[in-house]
Amino acid sequence: MLERRGINQLLQELGSIAPMGYSVGLHIRFASPLVYRSTYPEEWVDIYNTHSYYLRDPLVFWGLGLAGTTRWSAIPLPDPFGVMDKAARYGLNFGAVSSYGPVTSRSIVGIARSDREFSDTELSALEELTIRLHIEAKPPSELTKAQIEALRCLADGDRHAAAAERLGISESALKARLVSARIRLEARTTSEAIRKAREYRLI
DSSP states (O other): OOOOHHHHHHHHHHHHTOTTOEEEEEEEETTEEEEEEEOSOHHHHHHHHHTTGGGTOHHHHHHHHOOEEEEGGGOOOOOTTOHHHHHHTTTOOEEEEEEESOGGGEEEEEEEESSSOOOHHHHHHHHHHHHHHHHHTOOOOOOOHHHHHHHHHHHTTOOHHHHHHHHTSOHHHHHHHHHHHHHHHTOSSHHHHHHHHHHTTOO
8 A cells, every 4th residue: 555645634534524434446457456445344344355345346336437426326336236235234324436537547435424415515525535536646657668677677586786687788777777767656765666666566
């Protein structure tokens, strides 16, 4: 999980309008989010994850298929596995979902409460926070093939000399690739660059 002060601040704002918690999946790629956080009741989160309900959740299908913001009750998709009914047993009786970004890197945010439907004002706040979270969590631009190769060698445990030999380049050329990768990833060290590249699924 990427720890950024901006993301954490936005999540606090999100929590203030979600009495029963929220679920955030940012920049979903290859069926997996780059950033994931859920504050729904712990017992429900455990059940949801154990049974892989995200593969059957009508809210996820809606969010992947459409961009926008709506109440759960307005989503016309079928729920053959009863995911929403099961969620209601844990106090998630009313909710809203917001989806933003290209389908190749979609962000989906859900909020819930137990007592009433979310107001139009709360839906607008959810939509704005979803957009801001999506932008804040945006990964850096793609690395070049040369940068990926250099980072991958070190990630595999090679030292500089071995990595340079493996790639058929000089050590100074390898170091130049690593420096440029660190700059692009906004990393202070090569170890941090490797960690970020893994988190961003670039290597």
